[in-house]
Amino acid sequence: MSFPADGRIDCPIKVFFTLDTSETIALHESPPGSLVKTVMEFTKVFAQRLFDEEYRSRVHMSWSIGGLNYSETQHVFSPFTTKENFIRNVNRIVYEGKGTHTDCALQRMTQQLTSHYPGAKPVLFSVVITDGYVTAEPCGGMREMADKAREKGIQIFSVAASRSVDESGMKDIAGPLHEVYRDDYKVVDIVGGRLEINTESIDRIIQIMFVKKGSSNKYQQGRRGDPGTRGKPGPDGLKGERVNSGSKGNPGDPGTRGDSGPPGPKGDNGRQGFSYSGPRGATGDKGDPGLKGPRGGRGDCGAKGEAGNNGPPGDYGEPGPVGDPGLNDCDVMTYIRETCGCCDCEKHCGALDIVFVIDSSESVGLTNFTLEKNFVINTINRLGSMASDPTSPSGTRVGVVQFSHNGTFEAIRLDDPNINSMSAFKAAVKQLQWIAGGTFTPSALKFAYDNLIRDGKRAEAKVSVVVITDGRFDPRDDDNLLQYLCDNDVVVNAIGVGDMFDKTQDNEILDSIACNKKERVIEMSRYVDLVSEVFTNTMENVLCPEPVMVCPDLPCKSQPDISACVQRPVDLVFLLDGSERLGLENFRLVREFVQKVADKLALAGSGTDPMRARLALVAFGREVENKVAFPLTHDRAVIADGISRLPYFDSSSSVGPAITYAIDNILSRGRGRKTRPNAEVSFVFITDGVTDSENLDEAVSAMRREQVVSTVIATRSDVNQEVLLKLAMDDKDAIFRGKDLSDLARSSLFDRFIQWVC
Known part of the structure; x- marks a missing residue:
């Protein structure tokens, strides 16, 4: 490694601020948009504290600062520049107030930080200020984009814009060392009922930057020579004479007290305070089920059948009693209404x-x-x-x-x-x-x-x-x-x-x-x-x-029949309990049921078809036994082949890890979304609920975060109702039960299930 003639070494540091200016940020404080201004002030204070300095009189540390703000799109409000220019550029930020695409912002941030730079390779930092919530991930997912940034040497600090945040999202940005790069950093604090910039978070981040930039740039100060041979001991020196110290003087008298100065001017009135919402409370218990809805009207009258052949003439009957005029038109219409039901009022x-x-x-x-x-x-x-x-x-x-x-x-x-x-x-x-x-x-x-x-x-x-x-x-x-x-x-x-x-x-x-x-x-x-x-x-x-x-005089006109799941996208994931309680014969019946569902539903025309249904099937046993029979697909051949090859585990059951496995391997929202945009994601559990419930609550919470709709098909008469309710997310109507597994293919239960999931 070569060094300048004067021995000075340059240590450039690039810091890029990535600021969330979406609507969720704007609505944290009143009036809407005020929190965005607070984030801007925090950013200015942060930049003001970044000073160029010399380290051990040889290493010159200099800061170059840039930034973007984002919502659904990204706006680079400042290219890399000096501290003074950056602070002026912060004022160019305009609250956008749309959706939150953090993954795209991280992708753009990485491009800015890793673009060509002259001279020595800089140390790269990014400060991301957001609330952790996202509305979509069109650029591959927030966690994946953060990981790619770290692979390029960027160290990312995750700072909460307010106290209402999605902490899991904040940690995804900070990465595996979130105890260092997250560590409860926040923009504001409440001090004496007033909102104030949290400078303590700024100081802690800058301190860590100093440590990290030292570990990322190692400077050699020349190779130390080999130690020489040890010399002979020199002669003893002469012993010095002792000198007496002088006597201690007397203390002086205290001086007279000075006159009081004039009173200082009265301070300005402080900035008006405003309220700050507390942390979000826990989700309340689900309310009691509502009243049963009114009974629906009868179905449409069927089409009239073809006329049959004339029968042979009957025998002459006996004369009827006198006085009964028979059925009139009104009686006939009343009979039709009562039996057909298609002419309801x-x-x-x-x-x-x-x-x-x-x-x-x-x-x-x-x-x-x-x-x-x-x-x-x-x-x-x-x-x-x-x-x-x-x-x-x-x-x-x-x-x-x-x-x-x-x-x-x-x-x-x-x-x-x-x-x-x-x-x-x-x-x-x-x-x-x-x-x-x-x-x-x-x-x-x-x-x-x-x-x-x-x-x-x-x-x-x-x-x-x-x-x-x-x-x-x-x-x-x-x-x-x-x-x-x-x-x-x-x-x-x-x-x-x-x-x-x-x-x-x-x-x-x-x-x-x-x-x-x-x-x-x-x-x-x-x-x-x-x-x-x-x-x-x-x-x-x-x-x-x-x-x-x-009440009409004639039968109602029939409405066109709509095939199930045609009008909207549904991604249907079956989770089949393959434990020993199911039994091999019942396992066969369940596979036939899934195949019948696939045959009944109108499947998507392609993997990106924005309508109709796609299916996936996961079988689970004990924690390590999870098998994907087929991922989300519209291909009937793939579905049939996956069902035929699915093995029976004949083991214990653990549904919590199976849910996590399905989210990570079937949905994979965090690392490359496999579900279709705006598709309803539905998990269908086929189980009796007798399972290891460890981590079940966490798994159900994960389903809620992924906005999964759940349905449960109970497969035995002896079931664990508590577990079934948890899997159905406390919706009793989402639990389908028959006397035995052969009931699954029964017309009324099967048709009701198809209507439910579509």
């Missing part, structure tokens, strides 16, 4: 034009967005007859607007000619995909009126709008549009739901949306309450307060 609500405006922003979350869609479908199910033609002057027409940030609004129009039945409407609603961006509620209300109501409403129809949101919206939107629907002969109902951070709705904004009519504002704390029986009854009465029951 219907509820008519008059001419209704109903528009649902539903929040599809990042803070809602995919699960809650699905609940919003289910609420829309459940409500319309209760309102009876839909208009068979959008131009019809009677019947109910329904439109839906889903909104996020500006320019992303999507609509099912009131006058869509394809929406002429409940089945068509349900299919259209289920196809709506979560946008996961910012919240432009006022603009969404304007969009709903301008594009669906103003030119699309019918002259005689009552127009109702149902808005579902938490009330908070992006500060860049125009709050003057909150009452855009008022004074236009529109009845507006506002449903306020607490967001994913358990923050309550903003009542003042909700009142404005509902045209200052507080009786039309409904508050609830959880999105799951939207689909409760009680609330569905409430909305039925709100939207159709005076229904009229109409």
Whole structure:
């Protein structure tokens, strides 16, 4: 290694700040977006404390600083530059407020840090400030991108933007040494009820940087020569004379006290404090099951059969009694109604034009967005007859607007000619995909009126709008549009739901949306309450307060049959308990059941088909015995071959590790997503619940994090109901039981299962 003539060695250090400016960050503090400014101040303070310095008068340590902010896209607000220039560039950050694609931000950060650099190889650091939540992972997954950055020599510090974080996500960013690179680093602290920059986290990170940069750059200071031979001892020196010390002087007298100085000026008033939400509480217990829903109407009448051959003439009968006129037309129609059921009476609500405006922003979350869609479908199910033609002057027409940030609004129009039945409407609603961006509620209300109501409403129809949101919206939107629907002969109902951070709705904004009519504002704390029986009854009465029951004279028209799982993507993973309690014969019956499911379902046309079903099958025994018969696939030949080759373990059972195994090997969301975007992931457990329950609670929590829907098929009469309920995530309706395994293929149970999973 060569050295400069003056012996000075350069040690360049590159630090790159990766700042999350998505909507989840913005909604942690009020007003929305304020936490982004706090993150910017933290970044400035951090950069201010990075000083160039000399180490042992030979090693010159110098800092080069850059950064990007991100949401769904990434913006390099500062290339690598000096501390002073970087601090000025931080002011260029603009709160974006959309979804969170952290994996793409880490990928872009790695490109910035590892680009060409002249001179000595620098030490590479990145400070990632986020909350750990992600809405999608289009770039390969957050953990994988962080691992790739570390492979290129980048050391990543994971800093919490607030106290409400997904800690597992924060640790994925920091990597295996999270006790060093995570270590509870945070942007802010609460001091005396006020929000203050956490400089202690900054100092600890910089201290670790000094240690790490020393270990990453080893500087030789020249080769030390070999030791010489030891010389002979020299002669003893002369002994010195002792000198007496002088005597100690007397202490001096104290001086007189000086005059007091003038009082200092009064200090400025401190910055106004604001509240800071506490950590998220534990999930509450699941409520009691709702009331049983009303019995559905009978199915459609079957097609009339072919006429049979004429029979031979019968014998003459005896004359009947006088006076019985026989059945009239009314009796015949009554008989048809009672036996066929296809002519049941219907509820008519008059001419209704109903528009649902539903929040599809990042803070809602995919699960809650699905609940919003289910609420829309459940409500319309209760309102009876839909208009068979959008131009019809009677019947109910329904439109839906889903909104996020500006320019992303999507609509099912009131006058869509394809929406002429409940089945068509349900299919259209289920196809709506979560946008996961910012919240432009006022603009969404304007969009709903301008594009669906103003030119699309019918002259005689009552127009109702149902808005579902938490009330908070992006500060860049125009709050003057909150009452855009008022004074236009529109009845507006506002449903306020607490967001994913358990923050309550903003009542003042909700009142404005509902045209200052507080009786039309409904508050609830959880999105799951939207689909409760009680609330569905409430909305039925709100939207159709005076229904009229109409009984048709002729049989109803039949609706088209829709193949199972055609209208939406479903990734179905079977987890089969292959332990000795099952028995070889029952194991054969279960394999036949899975094959029958594969034959019944409409499978995807390809691995990327955004509709229809894909299947996977995992068999499990004891902890180390987990076997993938086939991964998620649409190929019927692969499914049949995997089922035929699946071995029977004949061992003990351990379901917790099997769940983790399935998540890691079938879903693999963290290291290369194998499930389709927006597909419902469904785990189907075939077990009696008699299993080793170690790590079961952690495994079920992992299913919840992955947003897995679970179903349980109990395979024996003697079962462990407690374990079955845990696997079904406390949903009793998700547990299917028959007398024995031969019941699995029984028509009623099998058909009910197919309808359930689709």
